[in-house]
Amino acid sequence: MADWDGVHLHVVTGKGGTGKTTVSAALALALAAEGHRVLLLEVEGRQGIAQLFDTSPLPYEERRIAVAPRGGDVYALAVDAEEALLEYLELFYRLGRAGRALKKVGAVDFVTTIAPGLRDVLLTGKAYEAVGRRRAGRLEYDTVVLDAPPTGRITRFLNVNTEMAGLARVGPIRHQADSIMGLLRSPRTAVHFVTLLEEMPTQETLDGVADLTQAGLPVGGVVINMVRPPTLRQTDLQAAAKGRLDRSQVTAGLVAAGLSDEPGLVDGLLAEAAELAERVALERQERRAIAAAGRPTYELPWLTDGIDLGGLYELADTLHRQGAA
């Protein structure tokens, strides 16, 4: 029994630099395990997924990019606002020639670039379409994972259709906007936050959780990324924080390891210990602040060798073991 059974749309956000694309991909892999079909969507035009999986840039086409543990497939799509608009027009209005005419006179440009907010309407619309799409009588994807815009923009991004509904009081656009908001506000959606044990990402996460809650959008879990377990014992950390580590003990250790005659070595190591102590104390504060938000929390380790495909599977497995998928 995983924490998010029943959720069809996982939205993953996080402050820039927290590894939101990596976590989205790991979550998609974990959710796809044991024979599921998962679609991983990216909406910021950065081709982050292609880079992560080390493939060529994704075209506007759902494409299988990974096989999950114990069978299961992860598909990926880099959503392009212009393509999504033309597809939407075709799907809902069967515009044909008139749709192309709209493109020719610059209406498509207008929608996707002059009024950039309308992009968000199209991008959330695409996620909505993918979640509900059926093939041969069943849902085409068991779950959709959306690598969403960063925390600072997430509430506005997800709420853009409420804005749209305010503009179109009746008619097909109103209907579409209401349907999208219906999904996004329902328990079938969960918005997860990726953070680091640092002050700014944590603060943004807490602000984001509050904003989403206020907007009536479903907050999911908090993923603490790049966690580095301290290499020093608790007592040594306490001593390091006070600048009271035993120099002679360190020197004796270095002599035993044959490193005794490096100038400045002991001071350098002690300075690094003091920094670690400061970092660990700050991390403890951030952990407490995150816990106070009362959301399910997951921790992913810092991978010393950087993120490669093997690393992604390792992170997916960690998420699975912690109950995220």
Place this chain on the structure above:
Amino acid sequence: MSAPAPVRRLDVDRLLDDPATRILVCCGSGGVGKTTTAAALGLRAAERGRTVCVLTIDPARRLAQSMGLTELDNTPRSVPGIDRAAGGELLAMMLDMKRTFDEIIATHTDPERARQILENPFYQSVSSSFSGTQEYMAMERLGQLRAQADRGEAPWDLIVVDTPPSRSALDFLDAPKRMASFLDGRFIRIFLAPARAGGRAYLRVLSAGVGAVTGALNKILGAQMLSDAQTFITAMDTVFGGFRERAEHTYTLLQAPGTAFLVVAAPEPDAVREATYFVERLAEDAMPLAGLVLNRVHRSEAAGLSAQRSAAAAEQLAGDRTHVLTTGLLRLHAERMQRIAQERHVISRFTAAFPQVKVAEAAAQASDVHDLDGLRRVAAGLAGD
């Protein structure tokens, strides 16, 4: 492998002290310390004698507080607590996007039309909630701040701008082109045709192709929304003209010699990849790049001991209960040196691709910056003190 070319160091103080430097734009992806860099450089320039206005977009709360900013406010306010011995001053403001937009409307149109626009539901959405407006408004405000200084109405001789936190941070560069293609485009003429011709008469006058477009719009948007949109665009029509002119003016201003762009990054693969994109984009638009600012670069005072040797020494001591502390310290050091090596690798890939770009580095701090002293330390690091 040949040795990497030496990195050209950016002389930050020379850039800040040069009276010819009038605008400093900090751009880069989110989470790399862009706002901190803008604030730190603004503070340093002020304490070295410049009168500086820092325009921030969306600062972290405690950083904003450190500059005395407590709320969105379109007026630059003097920052208390700075050293004025060199005769400089620091002012700071946090962009209020909606108010900036409202003021443009109020300034460039008559009261009746202004009221129409401000009440239009499209306007209310575009001005306050749709993302993307921020980029336009930041540039608009920059243009205004500069014009105020040029007219002698404001004291600042240097404006430091922090761009919005997204990939679209450079979208403002496209603003004039977009505005032009939009205003000169067929779309707006067709779109406005019904409103101008009044009633349904337009259908007879316009060609079949145009009829198909308006027909399609009517079908998609519905009559009410189409009419709201038309009212909005008609009302905005007059304002747009001035908007475009100013956008073009700001664009030219950005290319001018008094402007310096700093691309901000952290020594991580994603951030540096984004920095590469920014550097290329600025070159494409002939924008003057002063250099790359690398924040949060790790260093070690014991750099003589490599990651491998440190790890091997830790391995040798492992299990010896008298040396648990030293073992931990050696492991910690090995981690640190490995990280430094990864960072150097990422940085060297950038400098190999752009050997002409000058670089300034700031060391990683154990905790976040949220007071003036912290900003001073960051700036001192960048300046190489």
